[in-house]
């Protein structure tokens with residue numbers, strides 16, 4: 001068990017808004033541990049685990065995997081790490097996710113990043129990614145954006161009202177976007 005509670009940053013934004021890309025840069029520069037909820041779920045599929053088939057079907061439809069499954073994966077990854085600061089990428093995706101996390105982990109995140117990107121830019125990025133993700137097709141990306149708008153934006157508003165939200169304009173070269181992110185973590189270190 002830990003001496004002090006970990007420092008948790010939630011990283012939110014629509015599909016293709018650049019969460020994963022910017023998380024890698026934050027990791028390189030500030031040494032946080034990156035936990036992508038989507039990557040943890042895709043690992044469950046490829047390891048043929050108990051919930052693999054259900055997770056695959058949910059991702060294929062652009063819907064949200066039940067909270068208890070995702071929260072358990074995140075909790076396990078935090079416990080297995082020696083680090084004390086984490087980026088949780090792509091979670092929570094709905095109010096129910098958020099409440100389940102708070103119930104299980106017993107804490108709120110310290111800060112929340114929101115990569116704000118226009119829909120047509122997100123669609124363009126996802127469709128040109130070509131990494132063989134089952135959800136990177138026009139129909140599923142439209143569904144992912146609809147789910148984001150209806151279920152994830154309320155979570156973002158919740159953290160905004162709590163004064164924990166950092167909204168980042170996510171259009172432009174990756175390096176320029178990182179220059180918008182960097183001051184947030186520099187301020188935290190000092």
Ligand code: UP5
Pocket residue numbers: 013014015016017018019020021022037038039041058059060062063064065066070089090091092093125126128129135144170171172173174177
């Ligand atoms: N790219 C990045 N930055 C760019 C820039 N500034 N300019 C131009 N191009 C840029 O980037 C996407 C693409 O754009 C890449 O090719 C990149 O090079 C380029 P990326 O950094 O990968 O964006 P990201 O926001 O991470 O996009 P991703 O597709 O991963 O977002 P999603 O939120 O859709 O995916 P995630 O893996 O989080 O979730 C997938 C599915 O899993 C969900 O739809 C859901 O079904 C399920 N899920 C849950 O059910 N619960 C969870 O808690 C999490 C996921």
Ligand code: MG
Pocket residue numbers: 019020036038090
């Ligand atoms: Mg991602």
